[in-house]
Amino acid sequence: MVGVSLDEELKPLQEMVSAKGISWPQIHDADKSVAKLFNVKGTPTYYLLDRESKIAAKDIPMKRLRGGIDDLLKK
Amino acid sequence: MRHRTLARLFVRSGISACLLGTGLLLTLTVNGQKTQTPDKEMDRVQAMISQAKTDAEKFSKSGGKPTDENNPNLKWAAALWQYRETHPGTPATVTATSEALRLLNRADRLSDLQTKADTLKPDDPAWKQVLYVLMSAASKSKDYSYLISKAESLSQHAVDPEIKAQARFFIGDAYWKTKDIDRARKAFQAVVAEYSQTRFAEEAKGNLWEIEFLNPGQPAPSFERTTLGGVPISLAGFRGKVVVLKFWGTY
Numbered sequence: 246m247v248g249v250s251l252d253e254e255l256k257p258l259q260e261m262v263s264a265k266g267i268s269w270p271q272i273h274d275a276d277k278s279v280a281k282l283f284n285v286k287g288t289p290t291y292y293l294l295d296r297e298s299k300i301a302a303k304d305i306p307m308k309r310l311r312g313g314i315d316d317l318l319k320k
Numbered sequence: 321m322r323h324r325t326l327a328r329l330f331v332r333s334g335i336s337a338c339l340l341g342t343g344l345l346l347t348l349t350v351n352g353q354k355t356q357t358p359d360k361e362m363d364r365v366q367a368m369i370s371q372a373k374t375d376a377e378k379f380s381k382s383g384g385k386p387t388d389e390n391n392p393n394l395k396w397a398a399a400l401w402q403y404r405e406t407h408p409g410t411p412a413t414v415t416a417t418s419e420a421l422r423l424l425n426r427a428d429r430l431s432d433l434q435t436k437a438d439t440l441k442p443d444d445p446a447w448k449q450v451l452y453v454l455m456s457a458a459s460k461s462k463d464y465s466y467l468i469s470k471a472e473s474l475s476q477h478a479v480d481p482e483i484k485a486q487a488r489f490f491i492g493d494a495y496w497k498t499k500d501i502d503r504a505r506k507a508f509q510a511v512v513a514e515y516s517q518t519r520f521a522e523e524a525k526g527n528l529w530e531i532e533f534l535n536p537g538q539p540a541p542s543f544e545r546t547t548l549g550g551v552p553i554s555l556a557g558f559r560g561k562v563v564v565l566k567f568w569g570t571y
Contacts, residue, residue: 246564247553257570262548270547274567282541284530285567286523292565294540298555301562303534310564317562 249274251288293317361412365403369419372396376426386428397423401436418449425457433457434466442477451483451490464494485515489524496527505531540565 246269252258255273262271274280283292283303293302293313302313375392384391400420404413417440424433437450444450451471458467467490474487492507508531511524533541544554555563 246566247558249565249567251567251569252571259548261570270549270551270553272545272547272553274545279543279545280567281526282543283565283567284526284534286526288567288569290567292540292567294555294558294563294565296560296562298540298542298559298563300534300536300538300540302536314562314564 247272249279251275251277251280251285296320359412361407361410362415365400365412365416365419368396368400368403369415372400372419372423376423386426391427393423393427394429397421397427397429414446414449417444417446418453421450421453422456425453425460428460430457430461437470442474443479445480447474447478447480447483448486451486455490455493458494459497464498468494481515482518482520485511485518485520488515489520492524492527496531501531 248267248269248271250258250271250273252273253275255275258271258273261267272279277285283290289307291302291305291307291310292300293305293310295301295317301317302309305313372393375396379388379390379392386393397420400416400423403416404420407413407416421433421436424430424436433453437454440446440450451467451474454467454470458464471487471491471494475484475491478484478487488507488511492504492511495501495507496504505528508524508528511518512521512528515521540555542555544552547553
């Protein structure tokens with residue numbers, strides 16, 4: 246899991262990451278350049294990438310994420 | 321979880337800023353001093369909208385179905401539309417118009433919604449918001465034909481270039497959702513070419529990029545950044561691993 250935060254300010258992001266003990270890497274995408282690469286129109290948006298870093302699913306709803314990950318891990 | 325649409329947030333705040341500018345806080349310069357006149361009409365319309373919301377919540381909690389005859393959304397849609405017809409030409413009219421149609425959409429009264437939308441002339445400023453209502457109605461019913469025909473006509477006859485651009489953009493979006501990629505691409509390309517000054521051009525560029533490069537099976541765009549913890553991170557470093565990219569915000 247990689248988090249890409251679209252927060253304008255760094256502080257609320259740092260606070261939430263430490264308050265919630267989020268352990269996965271976080272990118273602060275303040276200029277939205279990573280979001281632009283993935284044409285992200287709103288949050289939250291999930292992209293699922295396979296072992297070859299190919300797009301497996303985009304804009305996948307959270308409830309389908311788990312199943313999607315399991316399928317990919319089996320491959 | 322509520323999905324926050326950046327574009328919609330932008331539009332909403334844009335619209336409210338605009339309304340604030342022209343209506344709620346009409347700024348008059350009197351002898352060099354600025355005084356603010358509240359827009360009583362906008363307050364009146366907003367009060368109707370908030371009462372409609374309260375009534376709809378009560379109705380739905382008591383087990384009412386959207387299509388029920390006594391859905392309060394129908395009563396309020398009629399009241400707001402009545403306001404539109406008796407109070408033309410103000411920012412409050414625009415709000416009353418789009419909210420009336422939104423309530424009809426919530427009550428699944430598609431044909432009523434379309435009959436009313438048909439009465440709006442191409443130069444009506446309410447189209448900016450009404451197009452969003454039509455898009456929402458189209459995705460709800462999975463039938464984009466009415467939206468497309470309205471937007472086609474607006475892209476020809478609207479007076480405001482911003483509405484023309486928006487109409488063309490919505491045509492692209494509608495075709496994209498129905499998986500008619502060729503027509504979607506053409507519409508987005510037209511937005512980029514003909515309305516480069518509008519914000520829809522930027523969004524159209526993003527969609528064209530997505531149509532070409534962000535399909536399942538295509539390599540994810542690579543990026544290199546530094547994490548909050550100061551560690552360099554790149555997509556290439558995740559080869560061999562399944563990755564979930566979560567775009568989010570604390571807001």
